[in-house]
Amino acid sequence: MDEKDFERIDEAACRRFQSSIELAGRKWNGAILLAGMRGARRFSEYRTLVDGISDRLLASRLKELEYEGLIEREVRPTTPVSISYTLTPSGRQLITLLQPLTEWGHAHALERAGGIAVAS
């Protein structure tokens, strides 16, 4: 966590960092990936697990995440057709990397509420 490690990051790494975090952090995307990790497969399962999202945004986010290669859409020709969305290895890796944020969010919330200092 030394500042020095960050001072000589090149431009390409910065752009990669920015686009990665903005993809993962775009509204609902994090929660959708987390839902997939928690076992959601069908459209309606995602809608249940991702609290507050509308059908319209869920549909467009799933399309976007599929395009980005984080989710795979599979149509099974049952009757009626059932469609399942599963995380790709890339998507699983991403959310695994991001998991420590949960702990950070907890600590950060405590700090803001109670004013407890945190070690640098």
Place this chain on the structure above:
Amino acid sequence: MDEKDFERIDEAACRRFQSSIELAGRKWNGAILLAGMRGARRFSEYRTLVDGISDRLLASRLKELEYEGLIEREVRPTTPVSISYTLTPSGRQLITLLQPLTEWGHAHALERAGGIAVAS
């Protein structure tokens, strides 16, 4: 990285995760924090390091990040007054946690370009 670890995440952890990632991943926020980590202090330094951001958005993002406790705004009564924005410990911790994304972004880009499979 077992899926099982994610299946019994409680509601509170999900909400924390979502709000944390959406704060960090909101457009420009990641790049601004990274700029701070790379040594930016003055408004104009951030503007230079964060490629493509406008004055208007930089000002509003800095205000937001200050409100969230990730950045500290300090007014020094020189003539003319100079204002410096530094990362708080919380902000530094956050970007340190997120740093692995750079590597992920690289691997993910390669995978998308070349179709090379990645281990789960």
Place this chain on the structure above:
DNA sequence: GTAAGCTACTTATCAATAGTAAGCGACAGG
């Protein structure tokens, strides 16, 4: 058999956010 409901969407409309451009007051340098 018909009314109601589920599934995976799309369409329409409106509010919120982001992008672009310009300006502003206090200075400083030429």
Place this chain on the structure above:
DNA sequence: CCTGTCGCTTACTATTGATAAGTAGCTTAC
């Protein structure tokens, strides 16, 4: 004076998000 920097703000347009409703194809309940 004229131009330029600093740290913003204001005004306006474009993009994105939220809310609500509609849809085709099917299943279930009465």
